[in-house]
Amino acid sequence: xxxxxxxxxxxxxxxxxxxxxxxxxxxxxxxxxxxxxxxxxxxxxxxxxxxxxxxxxxxxxxxxxxxxxxxxxxxxxxxxxxxxxxxxxxxxxxxxxxxxxxxxxxxxxxxxxxxxxxxxxxxxxxxxxxxxxxxxxxxxxxxxxxxxxxxxxxxxxxxxxxxxxxxxxxxxxxxxxxxxxxxxxxxxxxxxxxxxxxxxxxxxxxxxxxxxxxxxxxxxxxxxxxxx
Numbered sequence: 765x766x767x768x769x770x771x772x773x774x775x776x777x778x779x780x781x782x783x784x785x786x787x788x789x790x791x792x793x794x795x796x797x798x799x800x801x802x803x804x805x806x807x808x809x810x811x812x813x814x815x816x817x818x819x820x821x822x823x824x825x826x827x828x829x830x831x832x833x834x835x836x837x838x839x840x841x842x843x844x845x846x847x848x849x850x851x852x853x854x855x856x857x858x859x860x861x862x863x864x865x866x867x868x869x870x871x872x873x874x875x876x877x878x879x880x881x882x883x884x885x886x887x888x889x890x891x892x893x894x895x896x897x898x899x900x901x902x903x904x905x906x907x908x909x910x911x912x913x914x915x916x917x918x919x920x921x922x923x924x925x926x927x928x929x930x931x932x933x934x935x936x937x938x939x940x941x942x943x944x945x946x947x948x949x950x951x952x953x954x955x956x957x958x959x960x961x962x963x964x965x966x967x968x969x970x971x972x973x974x975x976x977x978x979x980x981x982x983x984x985x986x987x988x989x990x991x992x
Contacts, residue, residue: 870937890916943965
């Protein structure tokens, strides 16, 4: 009973950051008539203002806002691309902050280029191996081999989660050394909105961190299933 309670509390603590990030983004995601333009329009304006030549702005899937240096392109989810909300403004500025890091060849941006592909690859491989385990059990009928596959999968997913954490300083820089000063000094937001925008930018910076915690929770679930 004590172990189950501890596991429930641990799962809740792991889930809370992800829930908080989604909650903040949705809470301030409603259109505001006082905001003159959409997230996409602000992103394009900032790209022109900072002369980020060659950086495009595109719409992407929901909750998949990111900057892709291969484009290079700032990608915003539909609610932020088309929306006139504080969330749209803050997220657009955050992603342009990454574009500024990239264009200026800042050292901190190398965290993303070095570790993000590693994190994504480890997670994909780990999940793929985990899904193959039932089929391996049918054909191999070898508990030892299945245990090795589970261990390999869990190590890959855990490694991916840790790689996401390494990127956190870069995310913080994009939010609070780039986006927030730009929004305040350029008067893109009202002074009364600054506390809210700080929250949104914090949520944007913690997106990868919350994803890393969610991965750890998924690993725990797989371990419980394997023990059964």
